[in-house]
Amino acid sequence: MGQGSSCETNIRKNQIYVTDCIFLFRKSSFPLRNSCTKMPEDREATIYDIAKYLNVSAATVSRGLKNNPMISKNTRKKIVEAAKTLGYQSNTFASSLRSRHTHTLGVLVPRLNSHFMSSALAGMENAANRHGYNLIIAQSLEDVEKEKRNAATMFNKRVDGLLISLSSNAQDINHLEPFFKRKIPVVFFDRVFPHEESTSVGINNHEAAYNITKHLIGQGCKRIMHLGGNLLRNVYQERLNGYKKALQDHHLSFSKKLYLSSTLSEQAGTDAARYILDLAPGERPDAVFSANDTAAVYCMLALKAAGLRIPEDIAFAGFNNDPISRVIEPNLTTMDYSGNSIGDTAATNLINHLKGISNLYTTDAITLRAEMVIRASSLKKLPE
Amino acid sequence: MGQGSSCETNIRKNQIYVTDCIFLFRKSSFPLRNSCTKMPEDREATIYDIAKYLNVSAATVSRGLKNNPMISKNTRKKIVEAAKTLGYQSNTFASSLRSRHTHTLGVLVPRLNSHFMSSALAGMENAANRHGYNLIIAQSLEDVEKEKRNAATMFNKRVDGLLISLSSNAQDINHLEPFFKRKIPVVFFDRVFPHEESTSVGINNHEAAYNITKHLIGQGCKRIMHLGGNLLRNVYQERLNGYKKALQDHHLSFSKKLYLSSTLSEQAGTDAARYILDLAPGERPDAVFSANDTAAVYCMLALKAAGLRIPEDIAFAGFNNDPISRVIEPNLTTMDYSGNSIGDTAATNLINHLKGISNLYTTDAITLRAEMVIRASSLKKLPE
DNA sequence: GATATTTACGCAACCGATTGCGAAAATAAT
DNA sequence: ATTATTTTCGCAATCGGTTGCGTAAATATC
Incomplete structure (x- = not known):
């Protein structure tokens, strides 16, 4: 008025x-x-x-x-x-x-409603709030086109910095060029992309997958199947590589028959079970390492319904430590890494850079700790 | 530059x-x-x-x-x-x-990382995006003080409208007064608060709870326990009332011994199981209706571990249709209502009001449909 | 006590888009 | 051709905070 x-x-x-x-x-x-x-x-x-x-x-x-x-x-x-x-x-x-700055950070994620992502957002929100920053959040719904539009909006809204986890089918990051040109710092988290002017925050997916595969091997599994995601995304590529490396180091050969690439959705998990059941008995895997918990859990449910025993007939390991991994029976062995920490770290580093406290351009990647959580789904031998 | x-x-x-x-x-x-x-x-x-x-x-x-x-x-x-x-x-x-408007909506939620809330946010984001609006999101972490600070920030950022779901311990909405004074429209969703100048979007919790309790009664349950949340929030108060009304209508008496109020967290679910197991055998409930799925599921897990059979010894029903309700065995009967729709509806109505297409001040409440999803956890009798 | 510094503050030009009103240009009416 | 209208546009004042620079006042130095 x-x-x-x-x-x-x-x-x-x-x-x-x-x-x-x-x-x-x-x-x-x-x-x-x-x-x-x-x-x-x-x-x-x-x-x-x-x-x-x-x-x-x-x-x-x-x-x-x-x-x-x-x-x-x-x-x-x-x-x-x-x-x-x-x-x-x-x-x-x-x-x-x-003054030309907005104290606002843009956050671009594939979806808001996954446990990992909402935790990451919560972590970011916390960090931002702590430093007097605000968050503008948008989701791409795994669609590059929407991701591009959202990026444009963020840019247009003059965010001081961008936090982004790529949609599964993004081939490149040309849509982020305006940010780089204007020297608006970009921090990738989880689904990262190599770029000399931006920083990545995530975990060592290769190592994590390696360890979890090694764990399954240690349990006596010989035919370990891998449910993977879109290889355009580093997280899935690296998990696949870690899995392969572990096989190789233990003189097991990688078989295309034991590798399925999917969206890792509930349906994908169920489909994987169907695939397994359709295999000749001698060709069936004795373990499954899934790149996320959702696919693992829905695969387990379907296999259990078909009469298979877990882990006796087939051991299971997932990734993410989603809440459902503690509800499924037997509880799912998985890789725990805190979305909260990733979000907090990504946002904090971005803000420190904006404040001039640190310089992100010299930091290529920040790797957070991930911890294997061994549960009943993979325990064929009793732990000593 | x-x-x-x-x-x-x-x-x-x-x-x-x-x-x-x-x-x-x-x-x-x-x-x-x-x-x-x-x-x-x-x-x-x-x-x-x-x-x-x-x-x-x-x-x-x-x-x-x-x-x-x-x-x-x-x-x-x-x-x-x-x-x-x-x-x-x-x-x-x-x-x-x-021009004095920002094309930005403020969203204030108790926590970002629950399935319901992240779905609601996703729905809002969609609606906002569709109409050229942006979202600024903040979480109160169930803390009124943080909610107050966040509200102040939103106001200060001059959001065109506010979407809010109250923290569990908010006694009043005095902290929203600045919005009302400035005629900035406020829409409550899920955890609403009666106010003559704002609109609520949610479901009919009373009816839903009534129906779900009635369903349990229909299955032959006589001693139905209720796990409820903080009664300051309408959703929990109404669910309790619906539960009570259903008991009354079926000549069952409400017993304080069969009502627990908690945060409905995982721990609360586990605690509830302990409580049940500690009851004298004759006093134990033969069914549990929990105001959310999380508490129900963790209660089930603990009871199963103690040897109780579900639903034979004790039937279960939850609320929310969280993903874990489809993973727990037996699958949990629950109340399904779409966070996505609630978010979408709340945001769309707010935006329409801002655009002058509709007038929210004449709308008191918008009630969305909720649907009971009957699953094995409550099926003592075979459905005809 | 006079000059050199330092401290504390005001002036006014920004940032870039919006908008009431006046006025010129184009068109219509007489 | 002249006047009345309508169209189309420009002027300039905002919105409210920020900031380079000039300057008066306060303090220090000799």
């Missing part, structure tokens, strides 16, 4: 112009800007109000509010107090417009 | 002021504003660039870009083309500062 445009704020769309509320206009800028004629309750307090209240300049108020040393301790205190009594709230647009 | 402040953009924090880059300053406003001296690649195109490019005024460009009928079809087309060739992107701050 306090100026004309408010008369039609909510109906401004589509050429509806209301012009009969001139009585509200501020006739000239300066005189009226400082003479808050009426309805002081109806307009947000500005630094000009504070300035007038204290008989100082708006510049002083602006500086005082952000602890600029140019302002004496005394006036600074008075300004802060006045701001409080007047209920002053900084207008972020004006600030962003002039 | 193109003006002095950029020299210290990333290190502006904490009194670091760099002053030796005067060569970049724009000496006077108008002459230089239109004479893009150098590095045209380094500065975002503005309406002034387009104006100069076409020899029209910035005002005309501004109007042309938003299809103001005041501008002739011809110039309008030229403006749009020029905008495209110059790679123009509207500066949302300048726009928001002047």
Whole structure:
């Protein structure tokens, strides 16, 4: 309120112009800007109000509010107090417009509603909140085109930095070029992409997959199947590689028959079970290492329904430590890594870079710890 | 770039002021504003660039870009083309500062990482995206104080509207007063709060709980326990009431011994199992209706471990249709309602209100459909 | 006490888009 | 051809905070 445009704020769309509320206009800028004629309750307090209240300049108020040393301790205190009594709230647009940063981070994820991702978001939100930053979140739904549009929106909204986990079918990151050109820092998390001007936060997928495969081998499994995801994404490529390497190191050969690539959805898990059951008995795997828990669990459910015993007939290991891994019976051996930490780390590093505390451009990748959680689904031998 | 402040953009924090880059300053406003001296690649195109490019005024460009009928079809087309060739992107701050709306919705949730909530967010994100709106998301972690701070931040960021699901221990909604005062529409979803100036989106919890309890009774259960949540939240209060009403209507009496209030966490589920096992055999419930799936599932797991059979010894029903309800064995009977739809509906209605298409102030509540999903955990009798 | 520094603050030009109003140009009416 | 309308557009003032630079006041130095 306090100026004309408010008369039609909510109906401004589509050429509806209301012009009969001139009585509200501020006739000239300066005189009226400082003479808050009426309805002081109806307009947000500005630094000009504070300035007038204290008989100082708006510049002083602006500086005082952000602890600029140019302002004496005394006036600074008075300004802060006045701001409080007047209920002053900084207008972020004006600030962003002039200062060119928004204290907002863009977050681009494939989907919001997975346990890992929502944990990562929670971690980011926490870190951002801690440092006075906000998050704008969008999901690509595993669709590159939507990812591109979202990236454009983020860029357009002038986010100070971008946190992104790629959609499964993104071939390249050309859609992030505008960010690189403008030197807007980009941090990849989980599903990363090598790029010399941005940083990645994730885990050592190769090692994790290697260890989990090795664990299965250690349990006496000889024919270990792998359920993998889209190899365009590093996480799935590396897990496959780690799996292969473990086989190789233990003199087991990789067989195409024992590798399925899918979306790792519930349906994919069920389909994998069907595939296994359709194999000749001698060709069936004696273990399955799935690149996520969802596929593993739904595969287990279907195999159990078909009468197979887990882990006696077929051992299982997943990835993610999703809540369902602790509900399925037997509980699923899996790889635990905290979405929360990944989100927190990614956001914190990004913010520190923005604040000038650290320099991300010299950091290529941050690898967080992942821990194998051994549960009954893979325990054919009793642990000593 | 193109003006002095950029020299210290990333290190502006904490009194670091760099002053030796005067060569970049724009000496006077108008002459230089239109004479893009150098590095045209380094500065975002503005309406002034387009104006100069076409020899029209910035005002005309501004109007042309938003299809103001005041501008002739011809110039309008030229403006749009020029905008495209110059790679123009509207500066949302300048726009928001002047026009006083942000095309941004604030979303305040208790936690991001639950299945229901992340689905709701996904639904909102979709709806918002569809209408050119963005989401700023924050979580209260079930802490009123954080909820208050977040609300203040949202308000401060001048969101056009607020979508909120209350933290479990919020006693009132005084912290939303600033929104009401400024006529910023607030939509509650799931965990709602009665308020004459805002709308609620959710399901009929009373009816749902009534039906699910009635279903258990229909299965022959006589001693039905209820695991409930914090009664400050309508969802839990209503579920309790629906449960009680169903008991009453079927001549079963409510017993305090068969009602536990908790956070409905995994631990709470396990604790409930302990509680049940500690009851004298004659006092044990023959069914449990939990206000969420998590508590139900962890209670089931513990009871199964103790040797109880489900549903023979004790039937189970949950609420939410969380993924874990389809993994637990036997599968959990539950109440299915789409977080996605709730999010979508809440956001869509809010946006329609903002656009003037509908008026939310006349809408008190929007109730979405919820559907009972009967699974093995409650089936003591064979369905006909 | 006079001059050199330092400190503290104000002026005014920004940032880029929006918009009320006046006015020129194009078209219609007389 | 002249006047009345309608179209189309430009001027300039915002929105509110930020910031380079100039300067008065306070303090220090000689």
